[in-house]
Amino acid sequence: MxxxxxxxxxxxxxxxxxxxxxxxxxxxxxxxxxxxxxxxxxxxxxxxxxxxxxxxxxxxxxxxxxxxxxxxxxxxxxxxxxxxxxxxxxxxxxxxxxxxxxxxxxxxxxxxxxxxxxxxxxxxxxxxxxxxxxxxxxxxxxxxxxxxxxxxxxxNGPDPVVDSEIFTVDFLKKKMRARHVPIKALLLDQTTISGIGNWVGDEVLFQAKMHPEQYCDDFSDEQIETLHKAIRYVCQLAVDKLGDSDEFPKDWMFHVRWGKGSKDAVSHLPSGEKLAFLTVGGRTSCYAPAIQKKTGKVVSGVKEEPLESGEDDPKPKKAAKSKAKAAKADVKEQESEEESEEEKPRKRKKVVEEDEKPAKKGKTEAVKPKARANGSAAKAKPPVKAKSEPKAEPKVDDGRRRSGRFKKSDFFD
CATH class of the missing domain: 3.20.190.10 (MutM-like, N-terminal)
Structure with a gap:
């Protein structure tokens, strides 16, 4: 995006x-x-x-x-x-x-x-x-x-490049002290800082050596200063290069963070440190555990997902299923990132866009033939009624989805 x-x-x-x-x-x-x-x-x-x-x-x-x-x-x-x-x-x-x-x-x-x-x-x-x-x-x-x-x-919040005189260390410190959310979530909040999306957020935290799910109000003043420098550094350089990733520094995580669910995924940084993903509340972060260590409280129940190398040759069925889930989750994750403060009050319930319907439509079409087949079978041979068979309880959807990630080529779309 x-x-x-x-x-x-x-x-x-x-x-x-x-x-x-x-x-x-x-x-x-x-x-x-x-x-x-x-x-x-x-x-x-x-x-x-x-x-x-x-x-x-x-x-x-x-x-x-x-x-x-x-x-x-x-x-x-x-x-x-x-x-x-x-x-x-x-x-x-x-x-x-x-x-x-x-x-x-x-x-x-x-x-x-x-x-x-x-x-x-x-x-x-x-x-x-x-x-x-x-x-x-x-x-x-x-x-x-x-x-x-x-x-x-x-x-929307200040732009780290255009509004450098507003986006100061003190500004960032006040915003972080006033909230109790994972630092990655704070960075993605456009009402706090404008312009940071998933790849920029991951790069910033990697450069600052911060764990993405540590609470934003649990960092020291020194760490906040480091984070501010990292935000200014990543955003300014990316803007100066007009987003041309070929011009980004070779040691940036950007070059290797796009492979989740892909057979050709790179599982580690050029320096050798392994990569992993964290998913909390449907949001995904790529990070290097050996570099971005916890120094304070983090969200409970976080599950770490190591980024597997393509050499492991994952099973085709699982890989296909993973990609399908990732595509659906990305639509919802990216749409969520785009909400400005004026749009949030109107979105109390999840609205399904017309573009998201084909996936559900495919599922519906698969059910219809089955219903007709059952109908034909009913005419030929009436079904036997169950005497005391309890009704199955409907499955509860807790609303949590795994987020996927676009491949590098999607970044240019």
């Missing part, structure tokens, strides 16, 4: 190719998820863009925006698989385009587009795409210079 570095990359391209130009044409499809869930529509977005000059582009954590010469302005969020494409430019990475069919690479507008625009001369074409439809595109009606003082940006 795009995090702080990928958002900085997109804003870089928008500033280089779109800012300063006037939008000649804009088209948007109607999408009840991408537009509707944040109170707008595709036609309204197209209307807001057409004829307007793009004055600037900015970012805060996982959000980014374009300021027009007249309100409303566009504020966007990629969700899990959103991206912005510019015709003739490779805004994503080589891996992204390798997964596309030849005819899709040069197609315009690109596949899964939600809106696209064309500027006046010199002509530039830009499109927002999102296969999974967890991304959001909204209109914010306010002066351009006040955009961060309005929802949804105002509900």
């Amino acid at each position: 795009p995090e702080i570095a990928e958002i900085a990359r997109i804003v870089h391209f928008l500033r280089a190719h779109l800012v300063g130009k006037t939008v000649k044409n804009a088209t948007a499809i109607e999408d009840a998820n991408v537009f509707g869930k944040v109170g707008t529509t595709g036609p309204e977005v197209a209307k807001a863009l057409k004829g307007r000059k793009v004055v600037s582009a900015g970012n805060q954590g996982k959000y980014f925006w374009i300021v027009l010469d007249k309100p409303p302005h566009l504020v966007m969020h990629f969700g899990m698989t959103g991206w912005v494409h510019i015709k003739g430019e490779q805004t994503a990475y080589t891996n992204y385009y390798k997964k596309m069919k030849p005819e899709e690479v040069n197609a315009w507008p690109p596949k899964f587009w939600k809106f696209h625009l064309q500027t006046e001369q010199p002509e530039v074409s830009v499109a927002f795409t999102d296969p999974r439809r967890f991304g959001r595109v909204r209109l914010v009606d306010c002066p351009g210079e006040s955009i961060r003082k309005h929802s949804p940006l105002v509900e």
Whole structure:
């Protein structure tokens, strides 16, 4: 999922190719998820863009925006698989385009587009795409210079790079002392710090040598200072490299943390320390137990899952089942990470997105033929009634799921 570095990359391209130009044409499809869930529509977005000059582009954590010469302005969020494409430019990475069919690479507008625009001369074409439809595109009606003082940006915490003067050691210390949650959960909370997702959070804790499930209010002042340095270091360097992982330091955990459930998984760091996963409340953390040791209280009942090497050749059936579970869990985990403070009150109950339904639909379709078969059998031979057979108690779903992890290639989506 795009995090702080990928958002900085997109804003870089928008500033280089779109800012300063006037939008000649804009088209948007109607999408009840991408537009509707944040109170707008595709036609309204197209209307807001057409004829307007793009004055600037900015970012805060996982959000980014374009300021027009007249309100409303566009504020966007990629969700899990959103991206912005510019015709003739490779805004994503080589891996992204390798997964596309030849005819899709040069197609315009690109596949899964939600809106696209064309500027006046010199002509530039830009499109927002999102296969999974967890991304959001909204209109914010306010002066351009006040955009961060309005929802949804105002509900989110400071960006460690953009807001370095706000994100200080004292700020972090106050936030950690005021909560009693695992440190990994605190880092992922966008209302506390903007832009940190799962891979950045794991990297930060690895660099700080902190156990991911230790309570955030159980670290010393010295450890908090170390954590602050690690956050600034990882985020700043990733942004400076525009999220290009080939440019990340070779000793970063990033390069080896993506293999859970994969036959080709790397089970240890280049230095030899083994990797493991922890799952608490449906959230997953990759860490190095020999380096990230417990120094205080941790969540009880945590189960450590060693990352097995591909040399162990896991059984195909179990591997397939593991991947299926990981895919479902990732959707829910990543969707949870994306919730801003304004969205949380409305999500008391888990809402199943249209994109998640195919998995359940497959299960339903498998049951129907069985029901028809039973019906036919009933006509041929009536079933024998049980005299005193007790009814089976329904299984209780405790709501906990194991989280999986995307492979490295998904990071570029």
